[in-house]
Amino acid sequence: MSTGPGADSAPAPTTHDSRSTPEKTPPPGTRAKSSMFSSLKVRNYRLFFAGQVVSNIGTWMQRIAQDWLVLSLTGSATAVGVTTALQFLPMLLFGLYGGVLVDRLPKRRTLLVTQTSMAVTGVALALLTLSGHVEVWHVYVAAFAVGLATVVDNPARQSFVSEMVGPDQLQNAVSLNSANFQSARLVGPAVAGLMITGVGTGWAFLFNGLSFVAPIAGLLLMRARELHVVQRAPRGKGQLREGLQYVAGxxxxxxxxxxxxxxxxxxxxxxxxxxxxxxxxxxxxxxxxxxxxxxxxxxxxxxxxxxxxxxxxxxxxxxxxxxxxxxxxxxxxxxxxxxxxxxxxxxxxxxxxxxxxxxxxxxxxxxxxxxxxxxxxxxxxxxxxxxxxxxxxxxxxxxxxxxxxxxxxxxxxxxxxxxxxxxxxxxxGGLRLSVGWRHGHPTVRFVPRERREELTAAA
Structure with a gap:
């Protein structure tokens, strides 16, 4: 399906100031109105969320099946640890460079590439396992490949949420993403255990590979014109250092x-x-x-x-x-x-x-x-x-x-x-600890220094 022109395909303005004003947050002392599932009213985020429901279950299934397969092939807990290390190693080595790429690239197209690559990895591992040709080094390569994709996929997914829902619904959407992942953590391992016992690890890998069809379809069905336009960083030298300096300040x-x-x-x-x-x-x-x-x-x-x-x-x-x-x-x-x-x-x-x-x-x-x-x-x-x-x-x-x-x-x-x-x-932030009574109950809170002085003078 054609996504059409929109926020994720339009080039960003060439000017960029890393000190520009962040998205607006509610003024101090106010509470944003929100219901538990309010961000799901946004169509693009609803498509994203539904795709992640299926994909996260597949991810947890593959984690269980992957460890079980390595243990079955080698009989070594150390080999299982090596597999896990290979999956996280790319994030430790290249994580910051992945962030630089994500700031330069359109998020939705980037996610289409990363999600597709992880789907291919899952299907390839499934075919090797179901055909009886799988060896432990195949699992090592697959784990490392998933780790490489995660280097870009993770920051892209994190930052793409704000483009779908905007600043007003950001916390709600981030929270629902976490709830989505934790729900899959309850369901995925149980389903994986039944599948491994009943038909074998290969089918668990196949389910994970095919589960990426859901988020990919969701990304393709999104309306680009409804995404919140953000400024992309132009290509240039020193962008990694610029990011570290930005956080340090x-x-x-x-x-x-x-x-x-x-x-x-x-x-x-x-x-x-x-x-x-x-x-x-x-x-x-x-x-x-x-x-x-x-x-x-x-x-x-x-x-x-x-x-x-x-x-x-x-x-x-x-x-x-x-x-x-x-x-x-x-x-x-x-x-x-x-x-x-x-x-x-x-x-x-x-x-x-x-x-x-x-x-x-x-x-x-x-x-x-x-x-x-x-x-x-x-x-x-x-x-x-x-x-x-x-x-x-x-x-x-x-x-x-x-x-x-x-x-x-x-x-x-x-x-x-x-x-x-x-x-x-x-x-x-110019705050001081204030201990006192309010409506007959003790209160402990931080208040501005000026107000603390006023309270002390009034007492």
Whole structure:
């Protein structure tokens, strides 16, 4: 289907100023009106969302089938780890360059290319597996190829959301994307398990390959004239350095990225923690490990839907959620029973998702659209790149001092980073802590320094 001329095909103006005003956000103290699914009223985003529902389920199916196939071929958990590393390695090596490309290119056409390449990879792996010719190096190559496509696909998808819905519905759309992914996390592995047991891993790969037809069709059916026009960055030297300098000069961008980096590196090492709690602490086996992950996914889904309901991304919500995330991890580290530990997985998932969605939205809303690809690439590189650094540290602490100590350290670092960054941002923003009474209840909040002085004088 012809997409016709529109926002994604028209060339951008040749002038560009990385310091131009970002998209408008609601004035401080106001609350954007939003319902939980308000962004789905936008036709283009509705098509995108529907395609992602199918594609995300396929992605989770392929993750499970891929690990199972490698384990079946090699009998080695190390080989499974190598496969995962190969899939994330391109993002660590080339993530920032992917952001530069995304800022130069039309997002919708870029996504058509990346989604098609991932579909071809899934189908090729399916044919090799179903024909009985698959070898472990084929899986390695496929994982690396998907990783290369993700280098461009990830920042393109993140920044394309604002072109579909505009600034007013951005948080709602980002939140629904997260809810979409978490829903697929609940459905995809279960379907993959049934398919692998019933007909084999090859069919799971085939489903994933064919699942990309849905998002590709959605992209083709979009009305280009209804997309929000954004300025694309012209080709030029030093654009990677320009993006880093842009973030470095913006405390409202760099500190949320730093906070997400701390939490992603030290607080999100759940594959290490949950398996050890299931095996070494509660001696309950794989069933409890699955229960922990399921409850965390449910909490994450709730967190994403609540973020969609709020409609605004506030820094205080980000800081409060990060502190709560760290504190609940500390409580979970000391949980005496399996069921209490399992129940705490839901709030951990909810607060963790609130941090992710709020940081994502506030960064997108505060960024010049022509710089958004580079900024979101940096954000995703920090968020995803934390695990390869933090997992070995978490594993060492767990081996040396026990898994309770490992989870407690992760929670303490997350909470301490949130408090430190929150106090710093309050100081930069000219705020002071105010403790008092309101309507017969104690209140603790940040207020402008001038108002604090007025309150002190009035007292």
């Amino acid at each position: 913006r405390p409202d961008l760099i500190w949320p990225i730093v906070l997400v980096g701390f939490i992603g590196t030290f607080g999100f090492n759940f594959p290490v923690y949950l398996s050890a709690f299931a095996d070494d602490v509660f001696h309950a086996g794989a069933g409890s490990y699955s229960l922990f992950n399921t409850l965390m996914a449910v909490g994450s889904l709730v967190g994403a839907l609540l973020a969609a309901r709020r409609g605004t991304a506030r820094m205080r919500v980000l800081i409060a959620a990060a502190v709560a995330f760290g504190l609940v991890e500390l409580v979970a580290a000391a949980a005496p029973s399996l069921w209490l530990f399992a129940l705490l997985m839901a709030p951990i998932g909810m607060f963790g998702m609130t941090v992710n969605v709020t940081a994502n939205t506030s960064i997108q809303m505060g960024t010049d659209p022509a710089m958004r690809g580079r900024v979101m690439a940096l954000y995703m590189m920090v968020f995803l790149g934390g695990s390869p650094v933090g997992a070995p540290i978490a594993g060492w602490i767990t081996d040396a001092y026990g898994v309770r100590a490992g989870l407690a350290v992760g929670g303490a670092v997350s909470a301490a980073a949130a408090v430190t960054i929150g106090l710093f941002l309050a100081r930069v």
